[in-house]
Amino acid sequence: MQPSPFGPPADWPVDDLIGYSRGFDAGLVVAAYRSGVFPMPIGRGTMGWFSPLQRGVLPLDGLRVSRSLRKTIKRYELRLDTAFEEVLDRCADPSREGAWINREIRTVYTELHRAGLVHSVEAWTADGRLAGGLYGISVGGLFAGESMFHDEEIGRDASKAALVGLVAVLRSAGGAGRLLDAQWRTDHLATLGVVEIDRFGYLERLAVALRLDPPEWRTGPLDATLRHQDPATD
Known part of the structure; x- marks a missing residue:
């Protein structure tokens, strides 16, 4: 490192x-x-x-998908990097509880998106509305999730659907050694499989992950063969 x-x-x-x-x-x-x-x-x-x-991480083989979420996912088309700035805007909504994304964050992460290092995963309704999504930074075999959102009216479980899509992208690149960083484990994230590891355990895993190539980020709809990978079901 x-x-x-x-x-x-x-x-x-x-x-x-x-x-x-x-x-x-x-x-x-x-x-x-x-x-x-x-x-x-x-x-x-x-x-x-x-x-x-205590760092929150999501093991790629530990994602928990409830039966109801598995059904809900089918409502959405999952896409990569087709509406990054809108995802960022929705995550940055100052009316959200705990809003923290300021102008500096927006400027720098948009620059990194244009450089191919920051990516969005989006969940779209059948009539073409953005229902939810997430974004984060991809460096080697690390993906560090930054923020996620869902539309209260049309986006039931849409951010979770985007997370399922993200895990599929990372697993498609070969899951061994890859690291999905969730920053902190919350009660909500714990229901999806996020666990805690101590700082130095995280740094050891990070050193391994950084030696890997990043996934192939293809702008557009997530390949159907990826989105139907079989995550764990509760």
């Missing part, structure tokens, strides 16, 4: 927040993810850099 711009992990604080900066750009963001660190704003003009002591 390349040297971290945040110094040796052994010297990081015993806290999820390991540093902060005034500067913020695409190069620093990529270097941070390669170091096991991700950004979130912590105040006006200040970016916090986090490496949780």
Whole structure:
């Protein structure tokens, strides 16, 4: 693993927040993810850099899909990278509880999307409306999920459907050694199979993942053979 711009992990604080900066750009963001660190704003003009002591990850063979979700998924067409900016806008909606995506985040992640490093997975209704989706950064065999949303009126379980699609993309590239980072395990994410590993366990897995090639991100509808991969069912 390349040297971290945040110094040796052994010297990081015993806290999820390991540093902060005034500067913020695409190069620093990529270097941070390669170091096991991700950004979130912590105040006006200040970016916090986090490496949780207990990291949420979703094992690719551990995704839990309920029978009701399996039925709901069939309502949607899953697509890759066809509406990234709209997904980002919906995730950034300031009326959402816990909204954190600010102008700096939007600018840099849009730049990284155009560079082919940030991707969206979208769930569309049969009549062509965006019902839900997610976005995150893909570096080597790491996919770090950033945010997800669903439309309250038309998007029942649409963000979960997008997650199923994401796992299919990652598994299609060969699941061994790949890492799906969920940042923190919440009660909601736990129902989908997200588990916790400690910081240094995560960094060990990250070092393996970064040696892998990224998945092939093809803009457009998710291949039917991928979306019908058989995840675990509760």
